[in-house]
Amino acid sequence: MKKYTYSEKKDTRSGFGAGLLEAAKENENVVGLCADLTGSLKMNAFADEFPERFFNTGIAEANMQAIAAGMTIGGKIPFTGTFAVFATGRSYDQIRQSIAYSNKNVKIAASHAGITLGEDGASHQIMEDIGLMKMLPNMTVINPCDYNQTKAATIAVAKYEGPVYLRFGRPKVPNFTPENQKFEIGKAILLNEGSDVSIFATGHLVWKALEACEILEEKGISAEIINIHTIKPLDEDAIIQSVKKTGAAVSAEEHFRNGGLGDSIAQLIVRKHHVPMEMVAVDDEFGESGKPEELLRKYHLDTPDIVDAALKAIARKI
DSSP states (O other): OOOOOOSOEEEHHHHHHHHHHHHHHHOTTEEEEESSOTTTTTOHHHHHHOGGGEEEOOSOHHHHHHHHHHHHHTTOEEEEEEEHIIIIITTHHHIIIIIITTTOOOEEEEESOSGGGOTTOTTTOOOSHHHHHHTSTTOEEEOOOSHHHHHHHHHHHHHSOSOEEEEOOSSEEEOOSOTTOOOOTTOOEEEEOOSSEEEEEOTTHHHHHHHHHHHHHHTTOOEEEEEOOEEESOOHHHHHHHHHHHSOEEEEEEEESTTSHHHHHHHHHHHHOOOOEEEEEEOSSOOOSSOHHHHHHHTTOSHHHHHHHHHHHHHTOO
């Protein structure tokens, strides 16, 4: 197994902030809008350096999305920043009608996604946002795994033409991907080659999947780990190529089982190459207040849960 290490833990929302600033320096059409959460979204540096290109819309998230859609008509590349629960749930009509249906070049930057939001509890821990966004025609959905990848994804998104939902989070997580990586939208990343089971992970659970890989190796099991940072468009070739080799699949995500990455992969393998599959995701229940690591354990999104899912999938091989 290839060994991965990290020198520090950093929050992915800070990766977005750094990426936004760099993208703005490269292209004067990049503008930022924020629903009164500039500090939480780490948009401060952008706002300080380009005050004429930053717009605090106040606590009016739906209006912010509509303003951004209008800005694209004049050639601007707007990034709208707020918590994921407000970026999607509160603004769905505007996103559907004014951004996705109209195919406007708006980048929806959604922070504090998933259960690792932590202490703010169920009202803010949105775990249906990937499903909401991936079902919209024209919408690209990206969920990077660490600070470096989030920064690279933000820069790539600014150069991409079309609506994008960019999902990231609040907690500090291992920062292990290359600092100056090239981010390819729609292209999965093979982190470890394996022969017994394919583990497809996204977001914060990519590192957990790598930890699970080490434990499985100690059990004599060779796990293939693939980082699915782009959930839509899905890298179907990479997924099918992997499951044809291993004969078993596991998905791991900080999202509801319904509508998430696992749902997309299951639909794919049913159509193109059926293998036994297990999903590491939240069942049909809301979260609660708690520390991120405690919540990952309680809702079965931790390293041991990925190990167990892999063992179950392998046991179901014919």
